[in-house]
Amino acid sequence: xxxxxxxxxxxxxxxxxxxxxxxxxxxxxxxxxxxxxxxxxxxxxxxxxxxxxxxxxxxxxxxxxxxxxxxxxxxxxxxxxxxxxxxxxxxxxxxxxxxxxxxxxxxxxxxxxxxxxxxxxxxxxxxxxxxxxxxxxxxxxxxxxxxxxxxxxxxxxxxxxxxxxxxxxxxxxxxxxxxxxxxxxxxxxxxxxxxxxxxxxxxxxxxxxxxxxxxxxxxxxxxxxxxxxxxxxxxxxxxxxxxxxxxxxxxxxxxxxxxxxxxxxxxxxxxxxxxxxxx
Amino acid sequence: xxxxxxxxxxxxxxxxxxxxxxxxxxxxxxxxxxxxxxxxxxxxxxxxxxxxxxxxxxxxxxxxxxxxxxxxxxxxxxxxxxxxxxxxxxxxxxxxxxxxxxxxxxxxxxxxxxxxxxxxxxxxxxxxxxxxxxxxxxxxxxxxxxxxxxxxxxxxxxxxxxxxxxxxxxxxxxxxxxxxxxxxxxxxxxxxxxxxxxxxxxxxxxxxxxxxxxxxxxxxxxxxxxxxxxxxxxxxxxxxxxxxxxxxxxxxxxxxxxxxxxxxxxxxxxxxxxxxxxxxxxxxxx
Ligand SMILES: Nc1ncnc2c1ncn2[C@@H]1O[C@H](COP(=O)(O)OP(=O)(O)OP(=O)(O)O)[C@@H](O)[C@H]1O
Ligand SMILES: [Mg+2]
Numbered sequence: 001x002x003x004x005x006x007x008x009x010x011x012x013x014x015x016x017x018x019x020x021x022x023x024x025x026x027x028x029x030x031x032x033x034x035x036x037x038x039x040x041x042x043x044x045x046x047x048x049x050x051x052x053x054x055x056x057x058x059x060x061x062x063x064x065x066x067x068x069x070x071x072x073x074x075x076x077x078x079x080x081x082x083x084x085x086x087x088x089x090x091x092x093x094x095x096x097x098x099x100x101x102x103x104x105x106x107x108x109x110x111x112x113x114x115x116x117x118x119x120x121x122x123x124x125x126x127x128x129x130x131x132x133x134x135x136x137x138x139x140x141x142x143x144x145x146x147x148x149x150x151x152x153x154x155x156x157x158x159x160x161x162x163x164x165x166x167x168x169x170x171x172x173x174x175x176x177x178x179x180x181x182x183x184x185x186x187x188x189x190x191x192x193x194x195x196x197x198x199x200x201x202x203x204x205x206x207x208x209x210x211x212x213x214x215x216x217x218x219x220x221x222x223x224x225x226x227x228x229x230x231x232x233x234x235x236x237x238x239x240x241x242x243x244x245x246x247x248x249x250x251x252x253x254x255x256x257x258x259x260x261x262x263x264x265x266x267x268x269x270x271x272x273x274x275x276x277x278x279x
Numbered sequence: 280x281x282x283x284x285x286x287x288x289x290x291x292x293x294x295x296x297x298x299x300x301x302x303x304x305x306x307x308x309x310x311x312x313x314x315x316x317x318x319x320x321x322x323x324x325x326x327x328x329x330x331x332x333x334x335x336x337x338x339x340x341x342x343x344x345x346x347x348x349x350x351x352x353x354x355x356x357x358x359x360x361x362x363x364x365x366x367x368x369x370x371x372x373x374x375x376x377x378x379x380x381x382x383x384x385x386x387x388x389x390x391x392x393x394x395x396x397x398x399x400x401x402x403x404x405x406x407x408x409x410x411x412x413x414x415x416x417x418x419x420x421x422x423x424x425x426x427x428x429x430x431x432x433x434x435x436x437x438x439x440x441x442x443x444x445x446x447x448x449x450x451x452x453x454x455x456x457x458x459x460x461x462x463x464x465x466x467x468x469x470x471x472x473x474x475x476x477x478x479x480x481x482x483x484x485x486x487x488x489x490x491x492x493x494x495x496x497x498x499x500x501x502x503x504x505x506x507x508x509x510x511x512x513x514x515x516x517x518x519x520x521x522x523x524x525x526x527x528x529x530x531x532x533x534x535x536x537x538x539x540x541x542x543x544x545x546x547x548x549x550x551x552x553x554x555x556x557x558x559x560x561x562x563x564x565x
Binding site for chain 1: 327
């Protein structure tokens with residue numbers, strides 16, 4: 001194919017354009033080496049900085065490969081910024097999810113092996129809120145996200161970013177828990193774990209937003225395990241006391257209250273305060 | 280873009296970090312000069328909307344930062360380099376700048392990538408655009424931070440210690456870049472380096488314990504030390520500051536130390552030292 005640099009077509013711009021650069025630059029280079037007329041034209045007329053052109057081509061070759069999760073989220077019509085913000089959450093990275101899957105599977109397995117004997121505490125029901133609370137507390141904030149300070153000064157909504165990350169974390173973990181409890185044929189009705197998990201997670205998130213993620217998780221875990229221990233040592237029937245209808249209603253109200261509080265705080269930018277620079 | 284700060288205060292617990300600051304920042308380059316702990320980062324964080332003030336009002340190009348709408352509009356128009364820029368370990372230089380460009384609402388992929396390449400090129404990092412940031416040196420990471428700050432072509436550019444960790448050549452390149460950018464925008468940079476101020480700034484604020492001790496042109500700051508800098512033979516008792524120079528003479532800042540002392544032309548650094556050493560003490564401020 002013959003390729004000539006045509007001054008009326010702004011070849012420089014064309015060359016430095018991303019796609020054109022990838023497709024045409026090698027041809028243009030080859031042609032330049034052979035065609036005296038074009039070479040002279042370039043030398044005289046164009047401040048053609050070939051290093052720059054190739055840098056552009058290289059940069060495009062190195063441009064972000066979007067992850068399949070990000071592409072899937074974009075296909076669900078999520079804006080690009082939100083899709084990338086969600087996939088960047090630490091608690092949604094492969095290693096973190098793998099740990100959650102292992103803990104939840106083990107809990108489901110142990111529960112399945114023991115069956116619903118006596119007044120035993122179902123391990124999955126106790127552990128599920130703990131695992132998700134940790135993931136939620138570590139999905140957003142200045143001590144979690146290395147780019148937090150930068151993202152805070154962009155027009156992207158903080159509330160949407162926080163809720164999207166929390167929603168994604170709770171959603172992904174819920175699927176894992178549902179699958180694990182289904183496979184293990186657990187003793188308690190499906191999704192009985194959801195309200196307690198939501199309440200403990202949001203409580204941890206509220207405390208983490210005001211303090212630090214570890215404090216949030218620690219406080220959530222202490223409150224939850226204390227409640228479980230208190231009930232199991234009180235002689236009450238554990239499953240109905242902790243996962244019966246009245247308890248579920250309380251979890252629902254607590255989760256809603258914590259959620260509303262968190263959204264109120266973040267809308268008024270009163271939480272997730274930046275720590276001192278340089279520490 | 281004009282930035283108007285009125286009666287700005289910020290406290291952390293019982294410690295007052297910014298005290299009733301009044302500043303008007305005009306287009307051009309304003310340098311914030313001050314010692315460690317003076318409140319430079321706190322001021323830039325507040326101007327960038329990353330941190331809320333405890334008291335006072337800030338208007339960025341007419342947008343009031345006390346309202347959510349005003350903050351969003353200001354965020355659309357500003358670029359910010361924090362004192363420390365973190366990064367995701369798996370991100371390349373291109374990915375980080377691209378991520379910020381996405382958050383700055385550059386939605387068209389082709390146009391965004393063109394701007395990302397231009398910003399990376401402007402800080403001289405084109406050759407490492409595809410490298411992971413964790414493999415870069417500290418100075419190079421600083422330049423990635425500058426690239427993300429300029430990617431969306433901001434009208435207000437806030438740079439917290441932009442030259443920290445840059446080698447002399449890069450510092451020179453940075454100064455050229457900032458000068459070329461400052462033609463029609465407001466650039467505010469914090470620094471400990473008086474050379475940065477002398478080289479690029481059209482205006483300087485000396486910040487001391489949360490107060491602006493001086494705000495004006497660098498030449499006006501230098502004039503403050505006229506008749507206050509001397510070369511003497513011995514260290515005098517009356518001097519505010521004195522130190523022995525390489526040539527062996529004693530450079531004195533303060534009133535004439537002795538009849539034999541010779542008045543010399545003050546530098547910007549002399550003036551900065553004079554202004555900060557005449558400042559009220561913490562106890563007086565309280
Ligand atoms: N998030 C925070 N929590 C508590 N104190 C803080 C916080 N941020 C800043 N400070 C305090 O405010 C004061 C000013 O800090 P700042 O970081 O603004 O100073 P600076 O002028 O930027 O100093 P440097 O030159 O060291 O960067 C310091 O005493 C610091 O301890
Ligand atoms: Mg600082």
